[in-house]
Amino acid sequence: MKNVSLVSHDVCSGCGTCSNVCPKSCISMVRDAEGFAYPSVDEQKCIECGACLKKCPVEKERASGGTPIFSVVLQDKDGESLKNSTSGGAFACIARYVLKQGGVVFGAAYDELLNVSHVAVERLEDLHLLQGSKYVSSDMKDSYKKVKFFLNSGRLVLFSGTPCQVAALKSFLGEDSKLLLTMDLVCHGVPSQKLLQKYIHWLGEKNLSTIKSYVFRSKKFFGWSLGGAFSDEKKSYAVNPDCDPYYAAFLRGETFRKSCYSCKFANMNREGDFTVGDFWGFHNMKDPVGFDHTKGLSMLLVNSPKGENVLKQIESDAVIVPMDLQTISAGNWNLYHPSVYKPIRDEIYANIDLPFEELQKRYLHHEDPFMYYVRRLRRRLLPQGLRDALKKILGRA
Incomplete structure (x- = not known):
């Protein structure tokens, strides 16, 4: 490219819109040394039409989303x-509705190698593949083109992803569709697949x-919590997030893509017809009526009339309780702000080619498992006054 440059690595979300809209197919997504995908331009093929930048969701002055119309707490009735x-299965309830409509x-x-990418599901029995959080950057591949194909075929489509991915799809399509x-x-940020693969190999x-298999949020060992598996x-193993190097660094926000720390989509102008996340706000409620919170609760923001209509269609499939926005968003800081940059982030990725050990x-600092459980036991058995006295004696006050 002689006269046109793509956005810098500091703000590029790796959505792949540019490579999908290029009329000459001269832009490919290439992973850098950190393992994140960025556009690479074949200058010999480029005709400098500018389509890539016109469609780039990061380059657009305005986001394409809307503010929430109302908010609810939801729990799937399908055990x-x-x-x-x-969490509470909001995605699964809406996805089942879409699949039942064909x-x-x-x-x-x-x-099969535990890489993460976006795929299309057309059968109810395959929906489990899309359920559960994947705390890593997802490869979009040709998902935008497939969405357009299904829409043009008259099929109803549900697309779920991070806010930047939803914005990318809408920019790629150029116009909204009733289908x-x-x-x-609610996105904190995404580590690279290179880091995840090194971690899984180390495990x-x-x-x-x-x-x-790997599940970041497994209810098998911990119930509804941050614990994984x-x-x-031969068997399954629990993953304590406080004692796990990959998970603990993720929760501290130390391993994200550079753009995540300045994300323009981390605000209440939401990109999707729905916004979904954990309803951590139940901690502030005396009695979350109608729910067994030990099994998980979803916070769901409804951001469009289309979303409002679909929510009515799934009322029989879920326990749904309206909730004010302040309560429902408690504990979901990234609804309002991008994650805070941590300097150690650059040290981690500068040394990513070291053996994971x-x-x-x-x-990738994390708690020692033995000391973690000692501290938990101490908190349970010792009264607060005695714990404070021990801290002073040990010089930790």
Whole structure:
């Protein structure tokens, strides 16, 4: 490109809109040393039409979304589906509705090597592939083009993803469709797939096995919490987020893509017809009526008339309670702000090619499992006054 340059790495979200709209197919998404995808332009093919920048959601002055019309707390009535959901199953309820209408659902799924990419699901029995949080950057591949194909075929489509991915799809399509439903997530930020793959390989080495599955938010061991799980050929193992190098660094916001720390979509002008996340606000309520909060609760923002209409269609499939925005958004700081940049982030990725064992010792700090449970036991058994006295004696006051 002689006269046109794509956006800098500091703000590029890696959505891939540019590569999908290029009329000459001269833009490809290439992973850098950190493992994040960025556009690479073949200057010999480029005709400098500017389509890439015109469609770039980051370059647009205004976001395309809307502010919430109303907000609800939701819990799926389907017990088996609820077990597979990160929180209360809002995504699954809406996805089931779309599939029952003969529609298609797009979301992030693992492949057999535990890489994460967006795929299309057309059968109810495959919906579990899209359920559950994947705390990593998802490869969009040709999802935008597939969405357009299904819409042109007269199919109802639900597309779920991070706010920047939803904005990218809408920019790619250029116009809204009554057949398109979008759902954005309350997003903290995304680590690279390179870091996740190094971590999973390290887990396999530690367990002398091949990791077959990984769930960031598993209800099997911890119920509705931040705890995860992974499995090999023989058994499943719990993942305590405080004691796990990948997970603990993620929760502290130390491993995200550069653009996540200045994300223009982390605000209440939401990109999707729906916004979904955990309803952590139940901690501030005396009695969240109608829910078993131990099984998970979803906060759901309804941001468009289309979303409002669909919510009415699923009323029989879920327990739905209206909730004021302040209460429902409690604990979801990223609804209003991007994550705060941590300097150690650059140290982690500058040394990402180190063996993971070395990387986690130097940079991916986490609690020692034994000391973690000692502290938990101490908190349960000792009264607050005695705990404070011990801190003073140990010089930790």
